[in-house]
Amino acid sequence: MDDWTQEDIDRITADVAAIPQLQQELLTNAAATMKVPDRVAHQYQIAGGRVALKIAAELPASLEGVGLFKPAAEYIGIGRISTGMGCPHHETAPDFLGLRLAFMTDRGRRVDFIGLNDPAAPTDTPAEFMKLLAATAVAAGRGPLASIAAVGANLIRGAGPLDGAKIFAHVTKQTARTALSSTAYQTYWTGIVEAEGTLGKCVLAPASDDNGLRGLTAGASYLTQEWCARQAKGPVEFHVYWVPFLDEERTPTMTLTRAWQEERHLIALATFPALDDRNEEVVLWSVLASEMGSNPGNWVRNRADSIPLPETEFGLARGIAYEKSQQGRGVLLEPEYREVFSRGEIGARLAAELRRRRAAKRAAGHVDAAE
Numbered sequence: 327m328d329d330w331t332q333e334d335i336d337r338i339t340a341d342v343a344a345i346p347q348l349q350q351e352l353l354t355n356a357a358a359t360m361k362v363p364d365r366v367a368h369q370y371q372i373a374g375g376r377v378a379l380k381i382a383a384e385l386p387a388s389l390e391g392v393g394l395f396k397p398a399a400e401y402i403g404i405g406r407i408s409t410g411m412g413c414p415h416h417e418t419a420p421d422f423l424g425l426r427l428a429f430m431t432d433r434g435r436r437v438d439f440i441g442l443n444d445p446a447a448p449t450d451t452p453a454e455f456m457k458l459l460a461a462t463a464v465a466a467g468r469g470p471l472a473s474i475a476a477v478g479a480n481l482i483r484g485a486g487p488l489d490g491a492k493i494f495a496h497v498t499k500q501t502a503r504t505a506l507s508s509t510a511y512q513t514y515w516t517g518i519v520e521a522e523g524t525l526g527k528c529v530l531a532p533a534s535d536d537n538g539l540r541g542l543t544a545g546a547s548y549l550t551q552e553w554c555a556r557q558a559k560g561p562v563e564f565h566v567y568w569v570p571f572l573d574e575e576r577t578p579t580m581t582l583t584r585a586w587q588e589e590r591h592l593i594a595l596a597t598f599p600a601l602d603d604r605n606e607e608v609v610l611w612s613v614l615a616s617e618m619g620s621n622p623g624n625w626v627r628n629r630a631d632s633i634p635l636p637e638t639e640f641g642l643a644r645g646i647a648y649e650k651s652q653q654g655r656g657v658l659l660e661p662e663y664r665e666v667f668s669r670g671e672i673g674a675r676l677a678a679e680l681r682r683r684r685a686a687k688r689a690a691g692h693v694d695a696a697e
Contacts, residue, residue: 330635330642338643341452345650348412348463356413356467361690363655366459366647368408368424370415370693372510373553374615375608376670377405378597379429379566386568386591388524393626394429394437395521395593402670403429404663405598406615407510407553410442410501411462414693416546419470420501422448423549425514425530425564426620427596430667435631436660438624439528439566439596441514444500445585449493452643457484458493474498496583508540510549511556514564517644518571518579520627520637525571525579529590533563557601566594582640610672613680616694619657621648658683 349363360369379401381394389395409415410422423443430436442448449455461484465476477497482490503512513531520526540548556562567590571577576587601608623645627633636642663676672680687694 335642335646338452338639339646342456342643342647342650344456344460345647346654348459349651349654351460351463352412352466355463355465358467359414359693361692362687364412364692365655366412366463366651368410368426369412370409371406371612371616372409372417372423372550373405373407373557373598373612375405375601375611376599377403377427378599379403379427380595380597382593382595385593386570388522388526388570389568389593391629392521393431393435393631396432399432401429402667403427404611404615404618404666405596406620409504411466412459413466415473416470417549418505418540418544418546420474420498420505422501423504423510423512423514427530428618428620428624430664431626433631435626436624437626438620438622439516439530440620440622441516441528441530443503443512443514445515445588446496446500447517447582447640448497448500450580450582452640452647454485454489454493455640455643457481457490458497460484506539507549508538508544509536509552509556511553511562512537517622517641518582518636518638519622519625519641520633521568522628525577525637527569527586528593529567529569529588530564530596531567533565533595554601554604557598560600562598564596565592566596567591568593579638607672609684610677610680613684613694614658614663614666614672614676617658617680617683618663619648619652619660621645621652623648 345366348366353360353363381396381399383398385395385397406426408424410424425441427439448458461477461480464480465473468476478494481494485493511532516528518525518527569586569588569590578584623636636645666672
């Protein structure tokens with residue numbers, strides 16, 4: 327909707343007001359690996375760096391000419407693969423995986439694709455999602471089994487026995503996908519977005535589906551290691567699809583924990599380039615992916631770019647929550663790296679700032695993406 331009232335915005339802002347508090351709880355509970363405030367979710371980075379986007383020659387009518395979506399257009403951006411929790415942990419633990427691709431339109435408008443490796447949302451409402459974040463913050467820093475038990479217990483305490491158990495069962499089923507996977511090269515689904523009055527989702531699917539069951543000897547960073555080995559062999563490509571809203575029964579906008587019935591339309595190809603070594607440039611791109619901000623609200627909603635806020639309440643709440651999280655962790659501000667989108671390279675001033683941030687976190691003992 328494009329007619330959010332200030333009362334609506336204030337109410338939704340209040341729903342996510344606890345983000346700064348959760349950042350501090352994570353810092354306390356995961357003190358062994360977290361030394362400075364960081365993301366409330368998706369803190370631990372598996373992979374990050376330069377990414378290219380090639381728009382398809384033919385596009386759905388509702389997308390053509392909206393934001394990035396100009397036939398055959400090409401862009402350079404920054405991509406990131408992460409775990410889901412708000413603190414570093416063994417990659418063998420049950421969890422979500424997240425994907426973030428950030429680009430800039432030729433009019434200077436930021437567009438972020440932000441997705442999870444499951445077709446449904448963890449909860450139906452922003453309030454429920456905040457209770458899930460609170461439960462994971464309490465459980466931060468524990469071993470896998472203790473963490474799972476603590477999340478369940480705190481969800482039941484925070485959301486009530488019935489709702490808490492329902493959310494926990496749903497999330498447990500979702501996170502099992504990662505716990506059994508051999509690679510982070512998986513399919514990712516964004517939240518609901520808009521294009522010229524049409525609701526939809528984007529699906530980012532591997533160009534080759536070769537995800538299998540992980541080995542019994544998988545180590546604490548096996549997803550990171552596998553991704554590095556994969557990118558050393560060649561480009562890592564994702565097909566980007568548009569999935570339009572059909573009706574409330576087949577593509578629910580209220581019951582977000584139900585997956586959509588998908589009619590996929592290919593709209594782009596996203597490519598992480600081959601990297602045959604871990605030189606300083608590669609490290610700096612990885613640090614940039616970690617230190618920069620992102621927001622699901624970074625989206626162009628019509629050709630005139632005249633709709634500033636998301637259509638759905640959950641989308642608006644996510645955008646506000648991301649802003650609060652970034653304020654609390656001292657995110658690298660967009661003007662400091664904006665030129666990367668047009669030049670495709672990291673300049674001397676930005677490189678110096680990225681080195682400074684990395685060195686400060688390493689000196690503090692903070693587990694960071696560029697380790």
